[in-house]
Amino acid sequence: DFEASFIRLIDKVTNGSRIEINQTGTSLYYQPGLLYGGSLEHDCSPSRGIGYYLESLLCLAPFMKHPLKIVLRGVTNDQVDPSVDLLKATALPLLKKFGIDGESLEIKINRRGMPPKGGGEIVFSCPVRKVLQPIQFTDPGKVKRIRGTAYSVRVSPQMANRMVESARSILNKFLPDIYIYTDHMKGVSSGKSPGFGMCLSAETVNGTILSAELASNPQGQGSTVLPEELGQNCAKLLLEEVYRGGCVDSTNQSLALLLMTLGQRDVSKVLLGPLSPYTIEFLRHLRSFFQIMFKIETKTPEEEHVGGEKVLMTCVGTGFSNLSKTIR
Numbered sequence: 001d002f003e004a005s006f007i008r009l010i011d012k013v014t015n016g017s018r019i020e021i022n023q024t025g026t027s028l029y030y031q032p033g034l035l036y037g038g039s040l041e042h043d044c045s046p047s048r049g050i051g052y053y054l055e056s057l058l059c060l061a062p063f064m065k066h067p068l069k070i071v072l073r074g075v076t077n078d079q080v081d082p083s084v085d086l087l088k089a090t091a092l093p094l095l096k097k098f099g100i101d102g103e104s105l106e107i108k109i110n111r112r113g114m115p116p117k118g119g120g121e122i123v124f125s126c127p128v129r130k131v132l133q134p135i136q137f138t139d140p141g142k143v144k145r146i147r148g149t150a151y152s153v154r155v156s157p158q159m160a161n162r163m164v165e166s167a168r169s170i171l172n173k174f175l176p177d178i179y180i181y182t183d184h185m186k187g188v189s190s191g192k193s194p195g196f197g198m199c200l201s202a203e204t205v206n207g208t209i210l211s212a213e214l215a216s217n218p219q220g221q222g223s224t225v226l227p228e229e230l231g232q233n234c235a236k237l238l239l240e241e242v243y244r245g246g247c248v249d250s251t252n253q254s255l256a257l258l259l260m261t262l263g264q265r266d267v268s269k270v271l272l273g274p275l276s277p278y279t280i281e282f283l284r285h286l287r288s289f290f291q292i293m294f295k296i297e298t299k300t301p302e303e304e305h306v307g308g309e310k311v312l313m314t315c316v317g318t319g320f321s322n323l324s325k326t327i328r
Contacts, residue, residue, distance in 0.1 A: 002045035002052065009042050009053055013060065013068065034324050037064030037128065044074030046118035049081035054107075054124060058091050059258055061126035062100045065324040069104075069125040076112050076120035077151070077197050077215045082251045084109055084122050085149050085199035090209050090252050097207075098259045099133040100126070112153045112185050114195030115218040131321050132259055134266040137247045138312065141206030145177040146238070148201060150231070154194035157184040159227045163198050166231030171200075171238070193219050196227060198234045202242055210249040212237035244273030245307040254282040261292050263317030271299070272311050290318050 007028075011017055016033030044053050050072045061068045077083040088107040095105065104127045113120025148167070150160040160182035171178050180200070185191075197215030204210075214234040216225045241249055248256045253272055257279070260268040272279075286292055292315060299310040 002048040005043075005045040006053060006056070009044075010056075012040050012042060013037060013057070013064070013070075015065075035060055035064045036324075037061070037066040037068040039069045041071040042073070044072055044118075046075050046113075046116065049075045049078040049083060049115075050120065050122060051081035051083055051087055054084065054087055054122075055082065055255070057124060058087065058095070058126075058255060061124075062095070062098075062129045062132070063262075063322045063324070064126075064128050065326060067104055067125065067127050069123065071121060071123050073118070073121045074113060075115050075118040076109060076122060076191075077195070077213075078115045078218070079215050083197075083199060083213055083215070084120075085151075086201075086211055086213050086251060089147075089199065089201040090211050090249055091255060093207065093209050094248060094252055094256060095126075095259075097133075097135050097137065098263070100129050102127045111189040111191055112151060112183075113191035114153055114193045114215070116220070117192035119191030119193070128322060128325050130325050132263045132317070134263045134268040134317060135260065136267075136269050137208075138269050138271045139206055140208040140245055140247045140271065141204040143175065143202045143210075143242060144205050146171055146175060146179075146200060146202050148178075148180040148199055149183050150180055150196075150198045151183040151185070152196040153185045153190040155196055157182070159196045160184055162227040163196065163231035163234070166228040167198065167200065167235040170232060170235040174239075195219070196230070198231060200234055200238045202238060206247075208247045210238070210241045210245075211251075212241045212249075241273075243307045246273035246310055247271045249273075250276045250279075253279040257282065257286065257294070257313065257315075260313075260315055261286055261290050261318055262320040265317055265319040267314060267316055269312060269314045272313055274308055275311060292316075292318060 014033040015036040018031040020029040199213040201211035
């Protein structure tokens with residue numbers, strides 16, 4: 001049902017798409033229409049997080065005819081998809097590097113919803129651009145500060161404080177500048193299911209943002225998780241992400257590569273940590289859709305002096321320009 005919901009969402013943001021699904025639901029015929037945008041609302045399926053839908057909107061939103069402003073309802077934080085907090089912390093600064101910026105680029109969380117019932121609500125708005133800038137993003141720089149959010153819904157507000165303390169007990173050994181917000185939602189804005197979790201992001205002197213997150217098990221599934229354990233594990237995941245390094249964290253590798261592909265006919269470079277399996281598959285898709293190949297150079301830890309093995313990805317953009325953007 002979450003895939004059907006995704007197809008409905010794509011149908012809403014486009015104009016003139018033709019979608020046919022056979023009776024057994026095993027094959028899909030899709031003829032794309034124009035990306036239209038505008039003000040929309042969509043109820044996402046609670047079996048997947050809003051992040052599942054938002055990831056694809058982040059790829060499409062800059063190329064709409066009208067600036068997109070969409071209200072999405074469903075599960076804001078779960079264990080499967082990147083949460084709304086994570087995409088807000090990492091994907092938006094990445095879009096700004098490609099020249100997609102302005103006051104209208106934002107993700108706002110009105111309500112939090114945890115699985116299984118959801119009940120969360122967010123607003124995502126994004127301006128449109130005619131062309132994207134090429135980027136040279138090869139030096140991640142040193143980590144200067146850590147920011148984060150510890151959230152709790154329909155459980156004791158003390159849960160968030162316990163997560164913050166346990167995460168700080170690990171991170172304070174490395175860095176003094178750590179600030180983790182506690183976000184306790186009450187009443188209507190807390191969704192329909194209890195839960196808690198944490199999203200941490202490390203920011204470097206050169207504007208790279210690496211982040212990690214964890215959420216508690218959904219109500220009635222799996223064993224109970226202690227907030228102290230969750231806080232410590234989330235801090236360890238963040239350290240793992242910093243060790244992997246690169247200029248883009250593993251969640252947003254594919255978004256960066258797509259925007260580089262769609263840039264002007266100019267050289268773009270980005271330094272990534274080890275490629276995730278998702279990114280490797282995504283590179284195959286880029287090759288079959290855009291006939292574009294990336295030059296991939298591996299950098300050993302000795303050359304970079306830090307962390308794991310890095311990959312320098314270079315490509316020349318396809319020179320894509322937004323044909324549906326209205327000219328004023």
